[in-house]
Amino acid sequence: MNFIFEILSEKNEKILKSKGLSNESGIDYLKEKLFLISIEIIIFVGTIAYLPSVFIAISEKQFSIVLIDTLLMFSIFVLFFLKRLKLIIRISILLSFIYAVGVILLANLSLKGTGLIYLMAFSVIASTFMGMKVAIASLFINLFTLLGFAFFIVSKSTIVPIYETYSLGRWVVIAINFCVVNSVISLAIAYFVESLKKSFERELDLKQKLKKKSERLIEAKVRAEESDQLKTAFLANVSHEFRTPMNAIVGFTEIMLFTNTDEEKRKRYLKNILKSSEQLLQIINNTIEYSKIELGSIEFKLARFEIYEVLNIVFENLRPKCPSGIDFLLSGYLGINMPRIVSDREKMIQVFTNLILNAFKFTEKGSVSFGLMESAHPNYYQFFVKDTGIGIRKEKQKDIFTRFHKEDDFKEGTGLGLSISATLVFHMGGRIWLESEPGAGTTFYFILPTELSKKIDV
Secondary structure (H helix, E strand, C coil): CHHHHHHHHHHHHHHHHHCCCCHHHCHHHHHHHHHHHHHHHHHHHHHHHHHHHHHHHHHCCCHHHHHHHHHHHHHHHHHHHCCCCCHHHHHHHHHHHHHHHHHHHHHHHHHHCCHHHHHHHHHHHHHHHHHHHHHHHHHHHHHHHHHHHHHHHHHCCCCCHHHHCCCHHHHHHHHHHHHHHHHHHHHHHHHHHHHHHHHHHHHHHHHHHHHHHHHHHHHHHHHHHHHHHHHHHHHHHHHHHHHHHHHHHHHHHHHHHHCCCCHHHHHHHHHHHHHHHHHHHHHHHHHHHHHHHHHCCCCCCCEEEEHHHHHHHHHHHHHHHCCCCEEEEEEECCCCCCCEEEECHHHHHHHHHHHHHHHHHCCCCEEEEEEEECCCCCCEEEEEEEECCCCCCHHHHCCCCCCCCCCCCCCCCCCCHHHHHHHHHHHCCCEEEEEEECCCEEEEEEEEECECCCCCCC
């Protein structure tokens, strides 16, 4: 017997799987599996009971009972072979047959048969598989069915000669007792199923929340590991970047202190010291800014100011740092008379400074230009920094704004300038992008809203 049930169970699992149901589907999976198993058990037990029942009914010339039993077994076999139909359709078919059998048995055999048992089964199956509302509806159907038989008793109808066996009073007592027992059992089952459904839903919801939390923890762990790796790489990289200008500063200072040098050499050494000091200061500034961004402690101070004021400050500050042989130009769209913006002045200067110093680094001839241009974005100003340098390969462009990324490992810098610029632009409500062709130069574009009045979250 166990062997048979194991085979049936494996077959049913395949059917459930084909319908997209599994253990995690909750109450729907249990209902479907319970129905499949119930049908198989009914066929097994019903076949054993069917043969002697039919034999006795034929011997007593109760051909209507033979017909009823045969129709019921036929319906069960139909449901067995139509397993891929929706559960609600198969339940509805089964309930219809069970109710019809119960009514026919009551009409033909009264309480001598099993009509009330079938009506009870009608409500129990409805409660188990179709919920509280259908359970209540089935109780009312049974009630009205019994009231209908009471009508036949009162009218002494020959269609259903139940009055020959029962008086109205006796039938009413039977009907009341049946309805009470039927209600208690059916409603208890319906309540249990509803509670089980809610429990499954809570469990499923909890599993989903735990799964999401687990995914977030895994994601956080991966990010933490990546961050640790990046920080390790950053420390290794920045220590090298610190040493390079510091060695230059110390070296040229020692030369000036401990050797006799003429005025021309002293000026050249001082220029090298100044250049290395500025380089060191830039590294320190980028490192501090990056640390603030990582800690979420960076602050934005909003003010209304003229854009060309900022552009002129950037131009004057960076003109002395422009490499020889390169034209440094402030240009762009002049169609707006004294354009004003509400943003962070210092952060805007910092973005331009990082982009322009990056352009200086990779441009050996030609020009570096920057400024304001006509914007295709309403309520936004569009800015640009353009160079005629080495350009950026297509496959590298997507990584250009990531932390510690360096297009050329042999160039000075920490690989933070572009990342910091992109972060600042984003938090000032804008967007940054680039266009580049290897050997033809690069143009960085960024847009900022004309007025940034909302609170900035970092």
